[in-house]
Amino acid sequence: MAPQLAITLVFFYWPAGQALYQSMLRQDPFGLKSRFVWFANFRKVLADPAYLNSIKVTVVFSLATAIVAMVVALLLAVMAEKAVRGKGLYRTLLIWPYAVAPAIAGMLWLFLFNPSIGSLAYLLRSLGIAWDPLLNGTHAMVLLVSAAAWKQISYNFLFFVAGLQAVPKTLIEAAAMDGAGETKRFWTIVFPLLAPTTFFLLVVNTVYALFDTFGIVHAVTGGGPGKTTETLVYKVYNDGFVNLILGDSAAQSVILMAIVIALTAIQFRYVERKVHYG
Amino acid sequence: MKFFGFAAGVAATLTLLSTTSAFAVTQISWWHAMTGANAEVVAKISKDFNASQSDYELVPVFKGTYPETLNAGIAAFRAGQAPDILQVFDVGTGVMMAAEGAIKPAADVLTSAGMTFDKSQYLPGIVGYYSKPDGTMLSFPYNSSSPILYYNKDIFQKAGLDVNSPPKTWNEVWEAAKKIKTSGAAPCGYTSTWLTWIHLENFAAWNDVPWATQQNGLAGGDVELKINAPIFVNHFQALADLAKDGTFKYGGRTSEAKQIFLAGECGIFTESSGGLGDIVKSGMNYGIGQLPYDSDAKGAPQNTTPGGASLWVFGNKSDEEYKGVAAFFAYLSNTDVQEYLHQKSGYLPVTLAAYEATKKSGFYDKNPGRETPILQMTGKAPTDNSKGVRLPNLPQVRDIQNEELEKMLAGQQTAQQALDNAVTRGNAAIKEALEN
Numbered sequence: 001m002a003p004q005l006a007i008t009l010v011f012f013y014w015p016a017g018q019a020l021y022q023s024m025l026r027q028d029p030f031g032l033k034s035r036f037v038w039f040a041n042f043r044k045v046l047a048d049p050a051y052l053n054s055i056k057v058t059v060v061f062s063l064a065t066a067i068v069a070m071v072v073a074l075l076l077a078v079m080a081e082k083a084v085r086g087k088g089l090y091r092t093l094l095i096w097p098y099a100v101a102p103a104i105a106g107m108l109w110l111f112l113f114n115p116s117i118g119s120l121a122y123l124l125r126s127l128g129i130a131w132d133p134l135l136n137g138t139h140a141m142v143l144l145v146s147a148a149a150w151k152q153i154s155y156n157f158l159f160f161v162a163g164l165q166a167v168p169k170t171l172i173e174a175a176a177m178d179g180a181g182e183t184k185r186f187w188t189i190v191f192p193l194l195a196p197t198t199f200f201l202l203v204v205n206t207v208y209a210l211f212d213t214f215g216i217v218h219a220v221t222g223g224g225p226g227k228t229t230e231t232l233v234y235k236v237y238n239d240g241f242v243n244l245i246l247g248d249s250a251a252q253s254v255i256l257m258a259i260v261i262a263l264t265a266i267q268f269r270y271v272e273r274k275v276h277y278g
Numbered sequence: 279m280k281f282f283g284f285a286a287g288v289a290a291t292l293t294l295l296s297t298t299s300a301f302a303v304t305q306i307s308w309w310h311a312m313t314g315a316n317a318e319v320v321a322k323i324s325k326d327f328n329a330s331q332s333d334y335e336l337v338p339v340f341k342g343t344y345p346e347t348l349n350a351g352i353a354a355f356r357a358g359q360a361p362d363i364l365q366v367f368d369v370g371t372g373v374m375m376a377a378e379g380a381i382k383p384a385a386d387v388l389t390s391a392g393m394t395f396d397k398s399q400y401l402p403g404i405v406g407y408y409s410k411p412d413g414t415m416l417s418f419p420y421n422s423s424s425p426i427l428y429y430n431k432d433i434f435q436k437a438g439l440d441v442n443s444p445p446k447t448w449n450e451v452w453e454a455a456k457k458i459k460t461s462g463a464a465p466c467g468y469t470s471t472w473l474t475w476i477h478l479e480n481f482a483a484w485n486d487v488p489w490a491t492q493q494n495g496l497a498g499g500d501v502e503l504k505i506n507a508p509i510f511v512n513h514f515q516a517l518a519d520l521a522k523d524g525t526f527k528y529g530g531r532t533s534e535a536k537q538i539f540l541a542g543e544c545g546i547f548t549e550s551s552g553g554l555g556d557i558v559k560s561g562m563n564y565g566i567g568q569l570p571y572d573s574d575a576k577g578a579p580q581n582t583t584p585g586g587a588s589l590w591v592f593g594n595k596s597d598e599e600y601k602g603v604a605a606f607f608a609y610l611s612n613t614d615v616q617e618y619l620h621q622k623s624g625y626l627p628v629t630l631a632a633y634e635a636t637k638k639s640g641f642y643d644k645n646p647g648r649e650t651p652i653l654q655m656t657g658k659a660p661t662d663n664s665k666g667v668r669l670p671n672l673p674q675v676r677d678i679q680n681e682e683l684e685k686m687l688a689g690q691q692t693a694q695q696a697l698d699n700a701v702t703r704g705n706a707a708i709k710e711a712l713e714n
Binding site: 137227238242243244245 | 673681
């Protein structure tokens with residue numbers, strides 16, 4: 001058997017099969033008693049208002065994170081292209097945050113925006129904003145999106161810089177000679193030519209926000225206040241490892257697996273063909 | 279011939295192995311969740327126990343936070359690799375009790391090792407909490423704490439309050455908090471850690487009102503929450519009203535509020551007695567009072583319930599291991615060990631002898647306030663409302679309560695709505711857990 005197949009079997013199919021099996025069981029935490037319940041756990045999870053809420057939270061959080069991270073990165077990349085001196089230093093500094101672990105990034109933002117001791121929270125309060133991410137769900141979400149997006153900006157920046165360098169200078173110069181202004185040149189020439197990069201980053205950022213932000217949520221809000229920042233991944237952890245409801249938790253992770261498979265299928269079968277890779 | 283030689287070799291090896299193992303020291307594994315100064319206590323107790331005898335070797339292993347340690351123990355049990363002793367926090371007590379096939383009651387461990395277990399030597403409030411309804415002690419209390427009131431004497435001075443008399447009732451707390459806020463002595467009057475533990479579970483016990491049916495779940499069976507009774511609603515409405523202008527400040531679900539108090543933002547603070555260390559370290563001019571009670575409650579103050587953690591023994595271990603565990607529990611009950619644990623860690627002593635010895639040594643005269651949690655817990659014999667709370671899914675029910683209370687403090691619902699929702703959702707979750 002090919003080693004890659006063995007690895008896939010051991011590290012993917014086996015645990016995935018276990019999750020599938022567990023998702024159809026009702027079991028006490030110690031596994032002393034278990035009952036096979038077919039799809040009862042799925043029915044329960046999908047009818048649970050808390051689960052539907054966490055779907056909503058996840059959509060808002062993922063879209064906001066992807067959009068903020070990409071818009072800011074594109075802006076910084078365009079600026080970097082314009083820099084005449086110190087281009088290298090500027091780029092290096094912007095790439096650094098990518099090396100920071102998610103939980104550390106979360107802690108950094110938590111400190112900055114801590115209602116009691118955070119310097120940025122102090123600033124917000126002196127501007128007349130009653131900053132309280134512990135009780136205000138919107139504030140908590142803003143904090144979470146900031147931390148998650150901040151960490152991803154470096155990565156996006158790198159790809160946008162590379163994408164911008166691939167745009168032929170001759171096109172831009174020709175347009176300039178025809179009298180097109182800077183804004184016009186960007187939207188009609190540069191931006192369409194960046195489409196493949198933008199699409200690639202959109203997928204990567206959405207997947208990042210969906211599945212790779214557990215550390216940030218855990219460090220910053222823990223899903224609160226109420227359930228306003230409980231994402232799907234965080235709920236799997238909370239139900240399984242804190243509340244010890246293993247069947248529900250397994251059913252949720254199987255649903256997440258289905259979402260990933262669907263996303264991948266959409267990416268390969270449908271969208272990839274529509275985007276023109278210059 | 280060849281085969282015979284092989285078999286003889288195997289037999290010889292086996293004999294050798296069995297004889298060596300008879301001489302070998304039996305290892306006792308202990309998974310715990312203690313950090314900082316409390317981890318040093320674990321290390322010292324283990325070292326001293328190992329030095330005190332030569333039959334057993336106690337091996338303490340740090341497994342992370344309380345929930346992480348519980349999960350590690352559960353996962354290890356499922357994999358057939360459970361430790362001998364697992365430290366489980368108060369909230370996990372119901373989870374462990376529901377798993378009768380997985381554990382061996384601490385009382386059985388002691389008696390089957392030929393030791394007598396005299397319950398009367400232990401603090402009744404603590405032993406009662408870790409016992410079955412029929413009185414069998416299931417786990418061995420290791421570190422117990424109780425919520426108390428701390429106050430900043432400098433802020434009290436500035437606000438014109440009496441620095442030597444901390445508020446005794448909740449109404450007095452609200453009044454003092456308002457005075458602190460309006461006089462400008464501090465930006466906030468009052469804050470608290472663990473709303474679920476202090477303002478629901480201990481509030482109920484201290485005021486002698488039921489938190490839930492079935493002796494708060496200790497008598498087992500179908501439990502229904504009672505936390506939307508008028509006394510709770512009035513209490514939380516007062517808290518919600520104070521939160522509106524910042525007289526009460528919410529810090530978070532666990533002990534996050536401690537930093538608000540340490541930063542000097544609030545003048546009054548309720549928190550576990552185990553949190554004293556950080557307050558002492560900060561150099562603040564602090565005072566300690568009893569947990570406030572509700573002046574409308576007839577039986578108040580009754581007694582508070584134990585928090586902290588206890589030691590659980592897993593089932594299906596060898597007799598040798600159980601003898602080792604029993605020897606360790608006996609060692610842990612020694613007066614000087616308990617005295618050391620109490621004075622060093624700030625947790626409560628679990629034996630009456632250790633308490634008396636600490637008292638005699640003059641420790642409480644030098645450290646006023648350190649006796650408060652013990653007096654609170656042992657002042658009166660516990661009633662059906664004050665032995666503690668127990669549910670197979672207490673972590674989940676606390677989560678639900680926290681969510682509803684947060685919505686209330688954010689002004690999205692009244693105290694009545696919050697507690698009604700907490701009861702409805704909590705009861706549904708309990709029912710679900712019992713079906714499993």
